[in-house]
Amino acid sequence: MSAPTPYTATAEEAYLDRLLAARLLLPTNLPGIYARGSAFTQLMEGLERAITRYGRTESTQILRCPPVLPRSIVEKCGYFQSFPNLLGCMCCFTGGTTEHEALLSAVDSGADLLPHLELSDVVLAPAACYYVYPYLTGTLPQAGKTTDIENWCYRHEPSLNPMRMRAFRMREFVHAGTPEQALGFRDSWIERAQAFLARLGLSATVAPADDPFFGAGERLMAAQTLKFELLIPIVSDTRPTAVMSSNYHKDHFGHLFDIRTPDGAAAHTTCIGFGMERIVLALLAQHGLQLSKWPTALREHLGLA
Amino acid sequence: MSAPTPYTATAEEAYLDRLLAARLLLPTNLPGIYARGSAFTQLMEGLERAITRYGRTESTQILRCPPVLPRSIVEKCGYFQSFPNLLGCMCCFTGGTTEHEALLSAVDSGADLLPHLELSDVVLAPAACYYVYPYLTGTLPQAGKTTDIENWCYRHEPSLNPMRMRAFRMREFVHAGTPEQALGFRDSWIERAQAFLARLGLSATVAPADDPFFGAGERLMAAQTLKFELLIPIVSDTRPTAVMSSNYHKDHFGHLFDIRTPDGAAAHTTCIGFGMERIVLALLAQHGLQLSKWPTALREHLGLA
Ligand SMILES: Nc1ncnc2c1ncn2[C@@H]1O[C@H](COP(=O)(O)O)[C@@H](O)[C@H]1O
Ligand SMILES: Nc1ncnc2c1ncn2[C@@H]1O[C@H](COP(=O)(O)O)[C@@H](O)[C@H]1O
Ligand SMILES: [Zn+2]
Ligand SMILES: [Zn+2]
Numbered sequence: 001m002s003a004p005t006p007y008t009a010t011a012e013e014a015y016l017d018r019l020l021a022a023r024l025l026l027p028t029n030l031p032g033i034y035a036r037g038s039a040f041t042q043l044m045e046g047l048e049r050a051i052t053r054y055g056r057t058e059s060t061q062i063l064r065c066p067p068v069l070p071r072s073i074v075e076k077c078g079y080f081q082s083f084p085n086l087l088g089c090m091c092c093f094t095g096g097t098t099e100h101e102a103l104l105s106a107v108d109s110g111a112d113l114l115p116h117l118e119l120s121d122v123v124l125a126p127a128a129c130y131y132v133y134p135y136l137t138g139t140l141p142q143a144g145k146t147t148d149i150e151n152w153c154y155r156h157e158p159s160l161n162p163m164r165m166r167a168f169r170m171r172e173f174v175h176a177g178t179p180e181q182a183l184g185f186r187d188s189w190i191e192r193a194q195a196f197l198a199r200l201g202l203s204a205t206v207a208p209a210d211d212p213f214f215g216a217g218e219r220l221m222a223a224q225t226l227k228f229e230l231l232i233p234i235v236s237d238t239r240p241t242a243v244m245s246s247n248y249h250k251d252h253f254g255h256l257f258d259i260r261t262p263d264g265a266a267a268h269t270t271c272i273g274f275g276m277e278r279i280v281l282a283l284l285a286q287h288g289l290q291l292s293k294w295p296t297a298l299r300e301h302l303g304l305a
Numbered sequence: 306m307s308a309p310t311p312y313t314a315t316a317e318e319a320y321l322d323r324l325l326a327a328r329l330l331l332p333t334n335l336p337g338i339y340a341r342g343s344a345f346t347q348l349m350e351g352l353e354r355a356i357t358r359y360g361r362t363e364s365t366q367i368l369r370c371p372p373v374l375p376r377s378i379v380e381k382c383g384y385f386q387s388f389p390n391l392l393g394c395m396c397c398f399t400g401g402t403t404e405h406e407a408l409l410s411a412v413d414s415g416a417d418l419l420p421h422l423e424l425s426d427v428v429l430a431p432a433a434c435y436y437v438y439p440y441l442t443g444t445l446p447q448a449g450k451t452t453d454i455e456n457w458c459y460r461h462e463p464s465l466n467p468m469r470m471r472a473f474r475m476r477e478f479v480h481a482g483t484p485e486q487a488l489g490f491r492d493s494w495i496e497r498a499q500a501f502l503a504r505l506g507l508s509a510t511v512a513p514a515d516d517p518f519f520g521a522g523e524r525l526m527a528a529q530t531l532k533f534e535l536l537i538p539i540v541s542d543t544r545p546t547a548v549m550s551s552n553y554h555k556d557h558f559g560h561l562f563d564i565r566t567p568d569g570a571a572a573h574t575t576c577i578g579f580g581m582e583r584i585v586l587a588l589l590a591q592h593g594l595q596l597s598k599w600p601t602a603l604r605e606h607l608g609l610a
Contacts, residue, residue, distance in 0.1 A: 026368070026440060028375050030426060035436055038367040062343040063331070066472030067372035067457050068393075068429070070333050080412045084398040084405055088373075089422055090429065091396045092461045093389040097520050100389055107385045112424060117394055119419040120461070121335060122471070124373070124395065124429075131340055135331060152372050152457060156397045156425070166427070167371030215402050 011235040012161040015285065019162055022289045032158045032166035039291055043280045044169070046302030048150070051171055051274060054196050060148045060173070065131040067152040067167075068122040073130055076256060082213050088124035088154040091117040124154035128172040129271040136176050136259040140267055144177020146185075150276075162281060163234060163241045169276040174269065176254070178261050182268035186228070186248045189272040193230055193244050201298060202282050204230040204243065226250070232282045243278040247271050316540040317466040320590065324467055327594045337463045337471035344596055348585045349474070351607030353455070356476055356579060359501050365453045365478070370436040372457040372472075373427040378435055381561060387518050393429035393459040396422040429459035433477040434576040441481050441564045445572055449482020451490075455581075467586060468539060468546045474581040479574065481559070483566050487573035491533070491553045494577040498535055498549050506603060507587050509535040509548065531555070537587045548583040552576050 019025045026035040036044065056062075068090060074080070079087055093103055093116060103116040125131065128151035136145060150171045157164055175185040190206055197204045209229040227247045231240035247270060253259065254266035261267050287294045291304055324330045331340040341349065361367075373395060379385070384392055398408055398421060408421040430436065433456035441450060455476045462469055480490040495511055502509045514534040532552045536545035552575060558564065559571035566572050592599045596609055 028439075029377065030375050033371060033373065033375065033427065035368050035370045035440070041367050041369045044369070062346050063340050064346045064349070065340045066338060068338065068459065068472050070335050070338065072334065075412055080398075080409060084408055088395050088397055088425065088427075089418065090393050091419060091422075091424070092393055093385075100520060103389060104385060107380055113394070114396060114419065114422070114424040117396075117419070117424070119396070119417060119422070120393065122338065122393075134333075135340070154373065165371075167373050215405060 009160070012163070015235050015281075016160055016162040018289060019281075019284070024284065024289060025162065030158065030166070031160050032164065034162075034165065040280060042291070042304055043283065043302065044276055046304055047276060047279055047283075048171070049303060050200075050301060051196070052148075054192075055173055056148055057146070059143070060146050063132060063135070063147055063149045065125070065128070065149065065151055067125055067154065069125050069131055071121055071123045073134060074123050074126070077130060077133075077253075079126060079130075082211070083126065083155075084214055086155045086157060087126055088156055090120040090122050090124065092120050094118050125151050126155055127151075127153055127271075128170045128273065129174045132172075132174045132271075133253045133257045133259070133269070136253075136267070136269075137257050139260045139262060139264075140176055142262055144175055144181045144261075144267070147174045148172075149174065163278050165277060168278075171274040171276055172271050174271045176259050176267045176269045179250075179268045182248060182270040186246045186270040186272065189270075190228055190230070190246050193246070193272065193274070197230065197232070197243070197279070197282075199301065200279075200283060201286055201295070202232055202243075202279070204232050205240065207231055209242065209245065234278075234282050234285045241278055241282070242275070243282055244272065244274045247273070314465070317468070320540045320586075321465055321467040323594060324586075324589070329589065329594060330467065335463065335471070336465050337469065339467075339470065345585060347596070347609055348588065348607065349581055351609055352581060352584055352588075353476070354608060355505075355606060356501070357453075359497075360478055361453055362451070364448070365451050368437060368440070368452055368454045370430070370433075370454065370456055372430055372459065374430050374436055376426055376428045378439060379428050379431070382435060382438075382558075384431060384435075387516070388431065388460075389519055391460040391462060392431055393461055395425040395427050395429065397425050399423050430456050431460055432456075432458055432576075433475045433578065434479045437477075437479045437576075438558045438562045438564070438574070441558075441572070441574075442562050444565045444567060444569075445481055447567055449480055449486045449566075449572070452479045453477075454479065468583050470582060473583075475578050476581055477576050477578040479576045481564050481572045481574045484555075484573045487575040488553060491551045491575040491577065494575075495533055495535070495551050498551070498577065498579070502535065502537070502548070502584070502587075504606065505584075505588060506591055506600070507537055507548075507584070509537050510545065512536055514547065514550065539583075539587050539590045546583055546587070547580070548587055549577065549579050552578070 023037045024040045128149045229242035230244040233240040249269045251266040259267040328342045329345045433454045534547035535549040538545040556571040564572040
């Protein structure tokens with residue numbers, strides 16, 4: 001692309017078409033819900049290993065969690081206030097034989113099934129780090145604690161833009177400690193993530209951002225420069241895609257989950273999150289859809305067969 | 306254990322306590338929903354690689370899918386008939402500002418949230434292979450097709466038995482082809498899986514089984530010997546745990562999804578499924594909770610650091 005390409009919905013949908021034609025992604029009848037084929041899976045696995053080598057240290061705690069977590073955690077974190085439209089709640093059938101017949105009638109006639117179901121105590125994780133904070137309750141060591149977590153996340157935002165999926169994988173490093181540690185973690189990771197992406201042949205710019213709060217909401221984040229994103233042009237130079245975010249939460253979670261620094265104060269936290277599929281989509285856009293034609297050094301770096 | 310240990314709920318719960326104390330699993334307030342710690346994660350990754358080396362061939366198709374799939378697929382496969390009590394459906398908030406206030410009131414007062422939500426078009430995958438069948442529509446090659454899929458699965462069966470989780474990972478190999486191919490796939494994998502487990506130091510017995518159909522249901526499977534399980538005693542010699550199942554579906558899915566062998570007949574399918582966490586739990590019970598004390602050959606086989 002020599003001249004900047006303007007953003008159009010067609011550019012994103014055209015990219016999705018190419019990905020489907022190449023069987024990198026396989027479609028369902030639902031936009032944003034895709035199976036990943038062989039090559040895409042290889043890339044996800046290679047990227048996962050590369051982030052591990054780059055991001056983990058001796059003292060990093062490792063957590064891997066299910067795609068569902070207790071609804072009580074998400075309620076406590078105020079997700080229903082901030083992003084009610086994005087959350088996937090879980091509901092299930094708890095009736096007996098009679099209720100089962102009624103449920104099956106509804107299924108057969110295409111009627112609404114919800115009256116036959118009950119709300120469950122789990123939701124689909126909207127981000128990976130929600131699992132981490134409850135496990136940090138208590139007094140932290142002097143150097144704070146860093147956790148490495150990777151989760152399937154769900155956000156209810158159907159789209160034909162392949163960079164906007166309903167179900168996607170997020171890799172996060174979460175630090176809890178003093179304000180200096182948490183801010184340092186956020187800022188150093190902005191640089192480190194840019195370097196990491198550069199090694200993959202991806203050029204990312206940094207910009208302050210805020211989360212898409214529901215309704216009028218609090219558009220304060222960018223003004224307070226709590227959140228930064230790393231942006232890469234995937235289908236458009238004028239509308240680049242956020243492939244990673246670096247978020248400083250002050251003592252919000254420290255208070256909520258009684259996480260304390262050794263001096264007894266509420267800990268400060270930062271999470272940095274990689275959108276795994278988005279980085280893979282950036283790689284494919286940058287280096288082409290044929291993995292066999294990628295630079296040898298990059299193929300080796302990602303452990304591609 | 307020299308004499309057979311009788312099955313008691315206490316034996317399973319005692320094992321869960323040991324796993325939590327060793328931080329192999331980390332608790333939430335919900336039985337069956339756990340985070341996996343460092344060591345458990347290493348084992349899951351090592352097991353995943355071992356199954357890949359053992360089970361994949363040149364021609365195996367690879368699919369990796371989200372934990373949610375279209376509800377229409379699960380309806381089509383009759384899951385609401387057979388296991389309505391196990392299925393996790395998804396519901397979400399689709400209202401505006403006024404409805405949001407009502408939702409928040411309900412959250413704050415602990416009232417039922419379901420009246421504020423709508424049923425969504427995805428469910429949590431109850432098994433991995435449901436994702437595969439729609440992609441097999443059409444005419445198969447002469448040798449049939451084998452797909453390697455791994456998914457987070459959800460089954461609504463809360464339990465303090467650590468072998469019975471609500472969210473767990475299933476690795477499946479699915480074959481579609483002629484009746485001879487599908488039956489041969491089922492039978493050869495029963496032997497191959499036993500050999501695979503034996504190399505891990507696990508001794509598995511084979512038994513016909515049937516799925517836990519809801520209500521009176523169809524208890525025909527075991528009589529027809531469609532399904533076999535590989536069982537390992539984990540906390541009890543008299544009540545061993547199924548760590549893998551091998552399921553022959555005749556032409557059920559072949560008809561449903563219009564999968565045809567070259568002669569035009571509906572294809573027959575078989576899926577073999579490994580319960581990843583259950584195998585790891587069997588390894589821990591067999592070799593102990595301290596990975597550093599495991600036999601060197603086994604540690605190398607699983608790529609443990
Ligand atoms: N709908 C989505 N589809 C794919 N990736 C996403 C989606 N939403 C967020 N991400 C990725 O996850 C990262 C962290 O998300 P956020 O918590 O919104 O900052 C983003 O920088 C994206 O890379
Ligand atoms: N609730 C569960 N928790 C953990 N693993 C399970 C659970 N249900 C099934 N599995 C595993 O998944 C395999 C296939 O399940 P099935 O489709 O029920 O035969 C079983 O053999 C188990 O190893
Ligand atoms: Zn986060
Ligand atoms: Zn299956």
